[in-house]
Amino acid sequence: MTLYTQNLPRWKKEEVAEIKRSIEEHTLVGVVDMYGIPASQVQQIRRSLRGTARVKMARNTLIEHALSDLGGSVAALNEHATGQSALIFTNENPFKLFKLLEKTKTKMAAKPGETAPEDIVVPKGPTSFKPGPIVGELQQVGIPAAIEGGKVKIREAKTVVKEGETISKKVADALVKLGIKPMDVGLVLQAAYYRDTIFTPDLLAIDEEAYASNIVLAAQQAFNLSVNAVIPTRLTISAIIGKAVREARNVGVEASIYEKGVIDLIIGRAQQQMLAVALVAADHGFELDEATL
Amino acid sequence: MEYIYAALLLHNAGKDVTDENVTAVLKAAGVAVEDARVKALVAALEDVNIEEAISKAAVAPVAAAAPAA
Amino acid sequence: MEYIYAALLLHNAGKDVTDENVTAVLKAAGVAVEDARVKALVAALEDVNIEEAISKAAVAPVAAAAPAA
Amino acid sequence: MEYIYAALLLHNAGKDVTDENVTAVLKAAGVAVEDARVKALVAALEDVNIEEAISKAAVAPVAAAAPAA
Amino acid sequence: MEYIYAALLLHNAGKDVTDENVTAVLKAAGVAVEDARVKALVAALEDVNIEEAISKAAVAPVAAAAPAA
Amino acid sequence: MEYIYAALLLHNAGKDVTDENVTAVLKAAGVAVEDARVKALVAALEDVNIEEAISKAAVAPVAAAAPAA
Amino acid sequence: MEYIYAALLLHNAGKDVTDENVTAVLKAAGVAVEDARVKALVAALEDVNIEEAISKAAVAPVAAAAPAA
Numbered sequence: 001m002t003l004y005t006q007n008l009p010r011w012k013k014e015e016v017a018e019i020k021r022s023i024e025e026h027t028l029v030g031v032v033d034m035y036g037i038p039a040s041q042v043q044q045i046r047r048s049l050r051g052t053a054r055v056k057m058a059r060n061t062l063i064e065h066a067l068s069d070l071g072g073s074v075a076a077l078n079e080h081a082t083g084q085s086a087l088i089f090t091n092e093n094p095f096k097l098f099k100l101l102e103k104t105k106t107k108m109a110a111k112p113g114e115t116a117p118e119d120i121v122v123p124k125g126p127t128s129f130k131p132g133p134i135v136g137e138l139q140q141v142g143i144p145a146a147i148e149g150g151k152v153k154i155r156e157a158k159t160v161v162k163e164g165e166t167i168s169k170k171v172a173d174a175l176v177k178l179g180i181k182p183m184d185v186g187l188v189l190q191a192a193y194y195r196d197t198i199f200t201p202d203l204l205a206i207d208e209e210a211y212a213s214n215i216v217l218a219a220q221q222a223f224n225l226s227v228n229a230v231i232p233t234r235l236t237i238s239a240i241i242g243k244a245v246r247e248a249r250n251v252g253v254e255a256s257i258y259e260k261g262v263i264d265l266i267i268g269r270a271q272q273q274m275l276a277v278a279l280v281a282a283d284h285g286f287e288l289d290e291a292t293l
Numbered sequence: 294m295e296y297i298y299a300a301l302l303l304h305n306a307g308k309d310v311t312d313e314n315v316t317a318v319l320k321a322a323g324v325a326v327e328d329a330r331v332k333a334l335v336a337a338l339e340d341v342n343i344e345e346a347i348s349k350a351a352v353a354p355v356a357a358a359a360p361a362a
Numbered sequence: 363m364e365y366i367y368a369a370l371l372l373h374n375a376g377k378d379v380t381d382e383n384v385t386a387v388l389k390a391a392g393v394a395v396e397d398a399r400v401k402a403l404v405a406a407l408e409d410v411n412i413e414e415a416i417s418k419a420a421v422a423p424v425a426a427a428a429p430a431a
Numbered sequence: 432m433e434y435i436y437a438a439l440l441l442h443n444a445g446k447d448v449t450d451e452n453v454t455a456v457l458k459a460a461g462v463a464v465e466d467a468r469v470k471a472l473v474a475a476l477e478d479v480n481i482e483e484a485i486s487k488a489a490v491a492p493v494a495a496a497a498p499a500a
Numbered sequence: 501m502e503y504i505y506a507a508l509l510l511h512n513a514g515k516d517v518t519d520e521n522v523t524a525v526l527k528a529a530g531v532a533v534e535d536a537r538v539k540a541l542v543a544a545l546e547d548v549n550i551e552e553a554i555s556k557a558a559v560a561p562v563a564a565a566a567p568a569a
Numbered sequence: 570m571e572y573i574y575a576a577l578l579l580h581n582a583g584k585d586v587t588d589e590n591v592t593a594v595l596k597a598a599g600v601a602v603e604d605a606r607v608k609a610l611v612a613a614l615e616d617v618n619i620e621e622a623i624s625k626a627a628v629a630p631v632a633a634a635a636p637a638a
Numbered sequence: 639m640e641y642i643y644a645a646l647l648l649h650n651a652g653k654d655v656t657d658e659n660v661t662a663v664l665k666a667a668g669v670a671v672e673d674a675r676v677k678a679l680v681a682a683l684e685d686v687n688i689e690e691a692i693s694k695a696a697v698a699p700v701a702a703a704a705p706a707a
């Protein structure tokens with residue numbers, strides 16, 4: 001299957017060979033988008049992934065060559081390798097990797113034209129600015145700035161850009177001045193190849209805890225169904241017996257059936273009713289004796 | 294609280310809670326009846342909706358039992 | 363509940379909860395006494411510590427107070 | 432509790448809770464049936480909506496249920 | 501719940517909860533017995549201490565009050 | 570509980586909970602299927618609103634029910 | 639939830655929750671199986687202690703509303 005690489009120059013062949021080797025040596029290979037990540041942050045991310053995952057930057061064409069050479073289901077990763085893609089190798093499962101990459105994201109200043117990932121809110125409170133043209137600049141983009149005690153102050157919290165809206169140049173400038181960094185920047189996993197399957201972010205965003213809690217939920221549903229529909233199983237028969245006994249007791253007390261299992265409950269109910277009536281009688285002038293209370 | 298039990302017995306049996314009835318019940322139970330207390334009880338219960346008071350007993354969770362969350 | 367009130371009245375008055383006593387109290391209240399229920403009541407109370415059952419009632423959460431976890 | 436269980440068995444099976452039926456069920460379970468208890472049971476249930484009573488919470492005996500806060 | 505009550509009735513009467521006994525009790529109640537359900541019940545009860553399950557019920561939150569976890 | 574899960578699986582998949590379907594699912598899971606239990610399951614679920622039965626909280630046996638706050 | 643039920647069915651039957659087993663069970667239930675979801679399930683459950691999760695369910699009786707899973 002070296003059909004695709006036979007005409008490449010030597011260094012490219014070596015690069016492709018290395019990519020192929022890395023893919024084969026790891027249980028997972030992913031495609032990540034590097035777009036817009038400053039070099040300094042890439043270094044930081046690499047450091048925090050060290051020992052767990054390795055990021056390999058390569059030209060898209062070489063990645064494509066490597067994947068096509070390997071063929072089979074991994075070749076489908078090609079569809080996800082666009083723009084400034086890099087490969088990531090790890091022996092973790094795709095959920096772990098997805099979470100790991102989420103954690104490496106950091107907040108950065110917004111550039112004009114970017115989309116707000118969430119509502120961008122300027123918090124209420126004092127700023128470090130002295131009075132000056134800054135007040136007008138802030139007010140221009142709708143931030144309620146005022147001068148107070150010789151400092152510029154934001155009078156109340158204000159949402160300047162809603163989630164999904166584009167951030168204008170003026171707003172971006174104001175946010176930079178206020179030191180607000182609304183953008184999540186980091187490696188975005190676009191697809192992961194793991195155990196002969198391509199995992200896309202929509203599957204990976206469901207985390208393990210969600211599965212675990214669904215397991216609990218399913219177990220509860222099964223338990224409820226077994227008890228409520230009276231389908232005895234070893235796990236639920238005690239609960240079913242308990243339900244039957246409680247229902248029998250309820251009937252016994254409600255109907256005043258004087259049987260040993262319920263007579264104490266009936267006494268208890270009579271006693272409580274007596275106390276209730278005694279308290280009301282006391283309210284209406286009947287003096288209670290000490291033994292009552 | 295024999296007097297209250299007597300009243301509840303009568304109420305449950307669908308009888309009026311009168312001096313005579315309460316006295317009769319208490320006597321049958323061998324209680325040395327104090328007329329003044331009977332009168333006081335009957336007077337106190339005159340304006341009371343016993344049914345309501347009883348049903349409150351079934352609802353009001355006792356302070357002690359309120360689970361500390 | 364008349365029967366249990368009669369029993370508790372007797373108990374409170376320091377009398378034994380026997381068929382005769384319960385019947386007497388109920389009759390005094392004008393109740394048409396069913397012997398079977400009296401017998402069942404007295405039998406059920408035989409091994410029960412009434413005092414204990416009463417004191418438990420004082421602490422009971424009346425309706426099922428759902429513990430808010 | 433056998434008598435109550437027998438009554439609920441019949442009720443759940445869609446049968447009437449009569450003296451005969453209760454007695455038959457108890458006998459089949461090997462219980463030495465006391466007629467008085469059967470009569471008391473049937474009498475007590477006569478005016479009761481069993482379906483409703485089943486779900487109405489009885490007063491729980493409670494020291495044990497008090498949640499450890 | 502008929503099947504469960506049959507089992508509880510037998511247990512309370514001091515009898516073994518076997519296929520035959522459960523079937524006999526249900527038949528006495530006029531129930532068209534399904535063997536499969538009897539078998540399933542008896543199998544489920546094999547390793548269960550019924551007495552314990554009953555006594556636990558006494559402490560249980562009375563109506564099915566679901567603690568919101 | 571395998572049988573219950575098989576029923577839930579079928580219900581969720583929008584399939585009828587029949588003997589054949591339950592058996593097929595259990596077999597696929599490598600379970601040595603007991604026809605009697607399948608029949609008991611299907612019979613028990615016949616008149617049950619599964620959606621409702623799933624979501625109604627059943628009270629578990631209860632050492633556990635004492636909420637440790 | 640079908641995928642989850644399938645996993646629990648296998649677990650309860652003492653089988654491994656593998657791609658093949660989950661797929662087989664789902665297919666038997668007439669579900670149009672999505673490979674990626676099966677794999678995601680199996681991968682996600684790798685680090686989940688199913689036994690523990692189940693025992694949690696048995697402890698907290700909960701009104702288990704169906705999720706939009």
